[in-house]
Amino acid sequence: MTPEQYCQDKTASSGSSFYYSFLFLPADTRRAITALYAFCREVDDVVDESQDTGVAQQKLDWWRAEINETFEGNPHHPVAIELKRLIEPYQLPKKHLLEIIDGMQMDLLQARYSSINELEKYCYHAASAVGLLAARLFGYEYQSTEQYAHDLGMAFQLTNIIRDVREDAARGRIYLPQDMLARYHVTDTDLTQEQTSDGLQSVLQELGTRAENYYESAMAALPEPDRWNQRSGLIMSAIYHALLVKMRASHFHVMTGRTAIPKLSKLWIAWKTARRESKRHQAYLKQHAG
DSSP states (O other): OOHHHHHHHHHHHTOOOOHHHTTTTTHHHHHHHHHHHHHHHHHHHHHHHOOHHHHHHHHHHHHHHHHHHHHHTOOOHHHHHHHHHHHHHHHHOHHHHHHHHHHHHHHOOBOOSSSSSHHHHHHIIIIIHHHHHHHHHOOSOHHHHHHHHHHHHHHHHHHHOOOOOOOHTTTTTTOOOOHHHEEEEEEEOGGGSOOHHHHHHHHHHHHHHHHHHHHHHHHHHSSSHTTTTHHHHHHHHHHHHHHHHHHHHTTOSSSSSSSOOOOHHHHHHHHHHHHHHHHHHHHHHHHOOO
Protein backbone atom coordinates (compact mmCIF):
# COMPACT_ATOMS: atom_id res chain seq x y z
CA MET A 1 0.00 0.00 0.00
CA THR A 2 1.38 3.40 -0.96
CA PRO A 3 1.34 6.35 1.48
CA GLU A 4 -1.33 7.98 -0.69
CA GLN A 5 -3.56 4.88 -0.53
CA TYR A 6 -3.03 4.66 3.23
CA CYS A 7 -4.27 8.22 3.68
CA GLN A 8 -7.24 7.63 1.38
CA ASP A 9 -8.27 4.53 3.32
CA LYS A 10 -7.86 6.34 6.66
CA THR A 11 -10.08 9.17 5.50
CA ALA A 12 -12.76 7.09 3.77
CA SER A 13 -13.12 4.71 6.72
CA SER A 14 -13.70 7.54 9.20
CA GLY A 15 -17.23 8.24 7.95
CA SER A 16 -16.68 11.95 8.58
CA SER A 17 -18.60 14.76 6.92
CA PHE A 18 -15.25 16.06 5.69
CA TYR A 19 -15.20 13.28 3.09
CA TYR A 20 -18.12 14.86 1.23
CA SER A 21 -16.37 18.21 0.96
CA PHE A 22 -13.34 16.57 -0.68
CA LEU A 23 -15.37 15.14 -3.58
CA PHE A 24 -15.50 18.44 -5.46
CA LEU A 25 -11.78 19.23 -5.36
CA PRO A 26 -9.12 18.85 -8.07
CA ALA A 27 -7.08 15.65 -7.68
CA ASP A 28 -3.92 17.33 -6.34
CA THR A 29 -5.80 19.36 -3.76
CA ARG A 30 -7.87 16.34 -2.76
CA ARG A 31 -4.70 14.32 -2.20
CA ALA A 32 -3.21 17.12 -0.08
CA ILE A 33 -6.23 17.64 2.17
CA THR A 34 -6.66 13.87 2.53
CA ALA A 35 -3.12 13.66 3.92
CA LEU A 36 -3.88 16.38 6.46
CA TYR A 37 -7.11 14.73 7.51
CA ALA A 38 -5.37 11.34 7.82
CA PHE A 39 -2.84 12.97 10.15
CA CYS A 40 -5.66 14.36 12.29
CA ARG A 41 -7.27 10.93 12.46
CA GLU A 42 -3.97 9.29 13.46
CA VAL A 43 -3.31 11.57 16.42
CA ASP A 44 -6.97 11.62 17.45
CA ASP A 45 -7.02 7.81 17.49
CA VAL A 46 -4.06 7.82 19.86
CA VAL A 47 -6.26 9.34 22.56
CA ASP A 48 -9.52 7.61 21.70
CA GLU A 49 -8.11 4.09 21.35
CA SER A 50 -5.41 3.98 24.05
CA GLN A 51 -6.59 2.70 27.43
CA ASP A 52 -3.24 3.48 29.05
CA THR A 53 -2.48 7.20 29.47
CA GLY A 54 1.24 6.53 29.59
CA VAL A 55 1.17 4.64 26.29
CA ALA A 56 -0.92 7.38 24.68
CA GLN A 57 1.54 10.00 25.91
CA GLN A 58 4.43 8.07 24.38
CA LYS A 59 2.58 7.88 21.06
CA LEU A 60 1.90 11.61 21.03
CA ASP A 61 5.55 12.26 21.83
CA TRP A 62 6.45 9.97 18.93
CA TRP A 63 4.23 11.99 16.61
CA ARG A 64 5.84 15.24 17.74
CA ALA A 65 9.25 13.77 16.94
CA GLU A 66 7.92 12.44 13.63
CA ILE A 67 6.67 15.90 12.59
CA ASN A 68 10.06 17.40 13.45
CA GLU A 69 11.75 14.62 11.45
CA THR A 70 9.39 15.22 8.55
CA PHE A 71 10.29 18.91 8.37
CA GLU A 72 13.94 17.86 8.38
CA GLY A 73 13.25 15.58 5.41
CA ASN A 74 13.16 12.21 7.19
CA PRO A 75 9.55 10.99 7.54
CA HIS A 76 8.82 7.38 8.50
CA HIS A 77 5.04 6.99 8.84
CA PRO A 78 2.98 6.79 5.59
CA VAL A 79 1.01 9.90 6.62
CA ALA A 80 4.21 11.80 7.35
CA ILE A 81 5.61 10.78 3.96
CA GLU A 82 2.53 12.32 2.32
CA LEU A 83 2.80 15.44 4.49
CA LYS A 84 6.43 15.93 3.46
CA ARG A 85 5.27 16.44 -0.13
CA LEU A 86 3.17 19.40 1.00
CA ILE A 87 5.63 21.35 3.13
CA GLU A 88 7.45 23.29 0.43
CA PRO A 89 4.74 23.90 -2.22
CA TYR A 90 2.14 24.94 0.35
CA GLN A 91 4.52 26.52 2.87
CA LEU A 92 2.93 24.56 5.70
CA PRO A 93 3.82 25.92 9.15
CA LYS A 94 5.10 23.17 11.42
CA LYS A 95 3.61 24.95 14.43
CA HIS A 96 0.03 24.23 13.34
CA LEU A 97 0.70 20.49 13.07
CA LEU A 98 2.25 20.54 16.54
CA GLU A 99 -0.71 22.57 17.84
CA ILE A 100 -3.04 19.81 16.68
CA ILE A 101 -1.01 17.32 18.70
CA ASP A 102 -1.23 19.72 21.66
CA GLY A 103 -5.01 19.55 21.33
CA MET A 104 -4.86 15.76 21.60
CA GLN A 105 -2.63 16.20 24.65
CA MET A 106 -5.33 18.35 26.22
CA ASP A 107 -7.83 15.56 25.63
CA LEU A 108 -5.44 13.13 27.25
CA LEU A 109 -4.76 15.15 30.39
CA GLN A 110 -7.79 17.42 30.81
CA ALA A 111 -11.40 16.36 31.25
CA ARG A 112 -12.94 19.66 32.43
CA TYR A 113 -12.82 23.27 31.21
CA SER A 114 -13.42 26.02 33.73
CA SER A 115 -14.61 28.77 31.37
CA ILE A 116 -15.51 29.52 27.77
CA ASN A 117 -12.07 31.06 27.28
CA GLU A 118 -10.41 27.83 28.37
CA LEU A 119 -12.74 25.80 26.16
CA GLU A 120 -12.03 28.00 23.16
CA LYS A 121 -8.32 27.47 23.66
CA TYR A 122 -9.01 23.76 23.25
CA CYS A 123 -11.23 24.44 20.22
CA TYR A 124 -8.38 26.33 18.59
CA HIS A 125 -6.01 23.38 18.92
CA ALA A 126 -8.61 20.77 17.99
CA ALA A 127 -10.12 22.54 14.99
CA SER A 128 -8.89 26.04 14.13
CA ALA A 129 -5.28 24.89 13.70
CA VAL A 130 -6.60 22.30 11.25
CA GLY A 131 -8.59 24.98 9.45
CA LEU A 132 -5.56 27.22 9.07
CA LEU A 133 -3.61 24.38 7.46
CA ALA A 134 -6.53 23.43 5.24
CA ALA A 135 -6.90 27.02 4.04
CA ARG A 136 -3.28 26.94 2.86
CA LEU A 137 -3.86 23.70 0.98
CA PHE A 138 -6.92 25.17 -0.74
CA GLY A 139 -5.10 28.42 -1.49
CA TYR A 140 -5.84 32.06 -0.72
CA GLU A 141 -4.61 35.56 -1.49
CA TYR A 142 -6.02 37.64 1.36
CA GLN A 143 -4.90 37.60 4.99
CA SER A 144 -8.48 37.79 6.26
CA THR A 145 -9.05 34.28 4.93
CA GLU A 146 -7.00 33.09 7.91
CA GLN A 147 -9.59 34.68 10.21
CA TYR A 148 -12.28 32.85 8.25
CA ALA A 149 -10.44 29.54 8.75
CA HIS A 150 -9.95 30.21 12.46
CA ASP A 151 -13.59 31.13 13.10
CA LEU A 152 -14.96 28.27 11.03
CA GLY A 153 -12.86 25.83 13.08
CA MET A 154 -14.29 27.29 16.29
CA ALA A 155 -17.84 26.94 14.92
CA PHE A 156 -17.24 23.31 13.89
CA GLN A 157 -15.80 22.29 17.25
CA LEU A 158 -18.54 23.97 19.28
CA THR A 159 -21.12 22.22 17.07
CA ASN A 160 -19.40 18.88 17.76
CA ILE A 161 -19.33 19.56 21.50
CA ILE A 162 -23.07 20.30 21.57
CA ARG A 163 -23.87 17.16 19.57
CA ASP A 164 -21.67 14.84 21.65
CA VAL A 165 -22.50 15.98 25.20
CA ARG A 166 -23.80 12.66 26.47
CA GLU A 167 -21.29 10.53 24.55
CA ASP A 168 -18.37 12.60 25.87
CA ALA A 169 -19.70 12.57 29.43
CA ALA A 170 -19.94 8.76 29.29
CA ARG A 171 -16.21 8.73 28.56
CA GLY A 172 -15.51 11.09 31.46
CA ARG A 173 -15.00 14.19 29.32
CA ILE A 174 -17.07 17.30 29.99
CA TYR A 175 -16.30 20.09 27.55
CA LEU A 176 -19.15 22.35 28.64
CA PRO A 177 -17.59 25.19 30.70
CA GLN A 178 -17.85 24.54 34.43
CA ASP A 179 -18.83 28.12 35.25
CA MET A 180 -21.67 27.93 32.71
CA LEU A 181 -22.88 24.62 34.13
CA ALA A 182 -22.85 26.12 37.62
CA ARG A 183 -24.77 29.19 36.46
CA TYR A 184 -27.58 27.01 35.13
CA HIS A 185 -27.36 24.47 37.98
CA VAL A 186 -26.36 21.56 35.74
CA THR A 187 -24.73 18.57 37.45
CA ASP A 188 -22.48 15.86 36.01
CA THR A 189 -25.40 13.45 36.43
CA ASP A 190 -27.56 15.64 34.15
CA LEU A 191 -25.01 15.01 31.39
CA THR A 192 -25.56 11.25 31.43
CA GLN A 193 -29.37 11.23 31.39
CA GLU A 194 -31.59 10.61 28.36
CA GLN A 195 -33.60 13.75 29.03
CA THR A 196 -32.27 17.25 28.50
CA SER A 197 -32.82 19.27 31.68
CA ASP A 198 -33.93 22.89 31.45
CA GLY A 199 -30.54 24.01 32.74
CA LEU A 200 -28.63 21.93 30.19
CA GLN A 201 -30.88 23.21 27.44
CA SER A 202 -29.94 26.77 28.44
CA VAL A 203 -26.23 25.90 28.37
CA LEU A 204 -26.51 24.34 24.91
CA GLN A 205 -28.56 27.27 23.60
CA GLU A 206 -25.84 29.65 24.78
CA LEU A 207 -23.10 27.59 23.16
CA GLY A 208 -25.24 27.25 20.03
CA THR A 209 -25.52 31.02 19.77
CA ARG A 210 -21.76 31.29 20.16
CA ALA A 211 -21.26 28.73 17.39
CA GLU A 212 -23.74 30.61 15.18
CA ASN A 213 -21.79 33.82 15.72
CA TYR A 214 -18.60 32.07 14.61
CA TYR A 215 -20.27 30.80 11.43
CA GLU A 216 -21.38 34.36 10.68
CA SER A 217 -18.00 35.95 11.44
CA ALA A 218 -16.23 33.33 9.33
CA MET A 219 -18.39 34.10 6.30
CA ALA A 220 -17.94 37.83 6.85
CA ALA A 221 -14.16 37.45 6.93
CA LEU A 222 -13.86 35.46 3.68
CA PRO A 223 -13.04 37.75 0.74
CA GLU A 224 -14.94 37.13 -2.47
CA PRO A 225 -11.80 36.36 -4.55
CA ASP A 226 -10.87 33.52 -2.16
CA ARG A 227 -14.29 31.86 -2.01
CA TRP A 228 -13.79 29.52 -4.96
CA ASN A 229 -10.53 28.08 -3.66
CA GLN A 230 -12.07 27.72 -0.20
CA ARG A 231 -15.22 26.00 -1.49
CA SER A 232 -14.44 22.77 0.37
CA GLY A 233 -14.57 24.66 3.66
CA LEU A 234 -17.82 26.29 2.54
CA ILE A 235 -19.29 22.85 1.84
CA MET A 236 -18.25 21.70 5.30
CA SER A 237 -19.72 24.86 6.78
CA ALA A 238 -23.05 24.16 5.06
CA ILE A 239 -23.15 20.59 6.42
CA TYR A 240 -22.11 21.50 9.96
CA HIS A 241 -24.39 24.50 10.07
CA ALA A 242 -27.28 22.27 8.98
CA LEU A 243 -26.45 20.07 11.96
CA LEU A 244 -26.56 23.06 14.31
CA VAL A 245 -29.87 24.20 12.81
CA LYS A 246 -31.29 20.70 13.30
CA MET A 247 -30.24 20.67 16.95
CA ARG A 248 -31.65 24.15 17.50
CA ALA A 249 -34.96 23.08 15.92
CA SER A 250 -35.18 20.28 18.51
CA HIS A 251 -34.47 22.84 21.26
CA PHE A 252 -31.14 21.08 21.80
CA HIS A 253 -32.70 17.86 23.05
CA VAL A 254 -29.55 15.94 22.10
CA MET A 255 -29.44 13.44 24.94
CA THR A 256 -31.71 10.73 23.51
CA GLY A 257 -29.41 9.94 20.59
CA ARG A 258 -26.75 11.33 18.30
CA THR A 259 -28.12 14.05 16.04
CA ALA A 260 -26.90 13.52 12.50
CA ILE A 261 -27.40 14.63 8.92
CA PRO A 262 -28.16 11.57 6.74
CA LYS A 263 -25.53 10.66 4.14
CA LEU A 264 -27.79 11.45 1.20
CA SER A 265 -28.57 14.83 2.72
CA LYS A 266 -24.86 15.53 3.17
CA LEU A 267 -24.25 14.70 -0.47
CA TRP A 268 -27.15 16.93 -1.52
CA ILE A 269 -25.87 19.82 0.62
CA ALA A 270 -22.36 19.33 -0.77
CA TRP A 271 -23.57 19.30 -4.39
CA LYS A 272 -25.88 22.27 -3.87
CA THR A 273 -23.14 24.32 -2.18
CA ALA A 274 -20.55 23.43 -4.85
CA ARG A 275 -23.03 24.42 -7.58
CA ARG A 276 -23.84 27.71 -5.86
CA GLU A 277 -20.16 28.55 -5.46
CA SER A 278 -19.46 27.65 -9.09
CA LYS A 279 -22.16 30.06 -10.28
CA ARG A 280 -20.91 32.72 -7.89
CA HIS A 281 -17.33 32.26 -9.12
CA GLN A 282 -18.39 32.51 -12.77
CA ALA A 283 -20.29 35.71 -12.00
CA TYR A 284 -17.24 37.13 -10.22
CA LEU A 285 -14.96 36.30 -13.17
CA LYS A 286 -17.42 37.86 -15.61
CA GLN A 287 -17.69 41.00 -13.51
CA HIS A 288 -13.90 41.39 -13.35
CA ALA A 289 -13.08 40.28 -16.89
CA GLY A 290 -10.64 42.56 -18.69
